[in-house]
Amino acid sequence: MVEWRNRRRSGNIEDRRGQRFSRGGGGLALLPLIFRIFGFRGLVFVVLIVGGVWLFGGDLQPVLNLLTGGGGQTVASQGEVPPGQEEEAEFSAVILADTEDVWNQVFLEQGMDYPEPALVLFSDAVPSGCGFASAAVGPFYCPPDRKIFIDLTFFDELSGQLGASGDFAPAYVIAHEVGHHVQNVTGVLDRANAMKQRLSQTEANTVQVRVELQADCYAGVWAARADRMKGILEQGDIQEGLRAAAAVGDDTLQRRAQGRVTPDSFTHGSAEQRQRWFMAGYDSGAMDSCDTFAAERL
Template sequence: MEWKGRRGSKNIEDRRGMGGKTIVGGGIGGIVVLLIVMFLGGDPGDILNGLTTAPSNTEYVETEQDKELADFVSVVLADTEDVWTEIFEQEGMEYRDPTLVLYSGSVQSACGMAGAAVGPFYCPADEKLYIDLSFYDELQTQFKAPGDFAMAYVIAHEVGHHVQKLLGISDEMAKIRSRVSEEEYNKYSVRLELQADYLAGVWAHHAQGMGYLEEGDLEEALTAASAVGDDTIQKRARGYAVPESFTHGSSEQRKKWFYRGFEAGNLENGDTFGASEL
C-alpha cells in the first residue's frame, strides 16, 4: 500500500506504556476463546468483565518497527475518515470520526479491561478502536497473513463496526441480544461481522480508486480475512470446528463479503442481515 508521506489521522490516542496490568485467568484456552469471541470486532464486555488483572513490570520501549506501524495505522485511519465522510455525505448523513487507541500489554476501555491477546477490537460504548501493534507480528506468524494491507484490512474492519454504530445497527444488535438465546444470537453476530468485512471492502474499493493500492494488496487482505474465519481459528485451537458456535463467519464467508464490498464500493449491497445466503 502506498502510504508514506501521506496525511495521518489526528484521532490517535497513544497509551503505549500506560497499561500497567496484564490479564490473568483462562490461560492459553482463555486466549483462544477471547480470539474467537472478540477477534476483529466482537463485544469485549462479556468476556473481559469476567477476567482479573495483575500488575505488570514490563516497560514499553518503542522500536523502529513500532514507530513505522504507528505512522501506518494513522494513515489508514485517515483514509477511512476521508472515505466514510464522503459516503455519509452522499447519503445525507454526517460521519463522526472514531478514535484509535494504541496500547501495549493491556488497556482500559468503556467495554472493560483488555489485553493484547484479545486482538484489535472496537468498543461501541466509547466509539474507539483499540490495537496493540504487536498484533502485526501475530498476523504474520500465527495467522500466516503477512503484508501491510492485511493490517489495513484489520483496521478497516474495526472502522466498519464504527460505521455500524453510527447507522444504528449496533444498538439494534444490543436489543436482539437481550431477547434470544446465545446460539441464536451467534447467527446475528456472524451477520454483523460479515457486514463489517463488507464495509472494510468498501473502504478498499475507494482506496484503490485513489491509487493507494499496490500489486498484491487485495490478495493480502483476502488472506487475512480467510485466516480469521471461525472455522480456521477453531481448527487451529482444537482440531475441529463447531459451526453453531461461530460468531464471525467462516473463512470463505469473510473473504466473500470483503470482496463483495471491494467490488461494490457502496452501502447498498452490504445487507448481510437480509441476505438469504451468507
C-alpha cells in the same frame, strides 16, 4: 504493497503504548459480608438478584463491582514504549486517515455527518468503556468510547502465526474495526444487541456473525473507494486482504486451536464467508451491498 508513505496521518490517534494499568482498591465487597451474616441463604439471595438483573437486560457490571469490591479506579504508570513499532504506528495513522476520507464522503452522499473514531494504540492491556482488555483479545472496537483499540504486536501475529503477510492485511483489520464504528453510528449495533437479548446462544451467535460479515463488507467498500480516491492499491493487495480474512475465519481459528470445527459457535463467520463479503463490498464500493441482515445466504 499499499501506498502509504508520505501521506496524511490521522489526528485521531491516542498513543498509550508503554502505559501500564492496574486496578486500584474498589472499596467494600458486599459478598463476603452477606455470607457472614446470612450464610448460604444470603448467597441464594445474591444469585436471585444477579439473575433478575441479567433477565431484564440490565447492566451486570455495577452489581458485580458492588458485590466483589471491583470497579476501583484504574491507575496508570508510564513504562517503556515497545521498540520497533514506529513504522506500524505511522502506517496505522495513515490507514485511519484513509478511512476518514472515505467514510466522510460516503456519509456526505447520504446527507449525514461522519463522527470520526479514535484509534488507541496500547501495550499489553488497556482500560476502555467496554472493560479492561488484554492484548490477547486482539483488536476491538468499543461502542461507548467510539474508539478502536489495537496492540501493534497483533500485526506481527497476523503475519507470523496466522500466515497473513503483507501490509494490506493490517489495513484490512483497521478497516474492519472502523466498519464496526460505522455500524455503531448508524444504529446497527444497538439493533443487533437488542435482537440477541431475545434469542438463544446459537441464534445470538448467528446475529453476531451477520454483524462481523457486514464489517468485512464495509472494509471492502473502504478499499474500493480509497483506491479510487488515492490509488492506494498495488497488484496483490486484495489477495493479501483475502488471506487475512481467511486467517481470522472462525473455522480456520477453531481448526488451528482444537482440531475441529463447530459452526454453531461461530461469531465472526467462516473463512469463505469473510472473503466473500469483503469482495461484495470491494466489487460494489457501496454500503447497500453490505446488508448481511437481509441476506438469505451468509
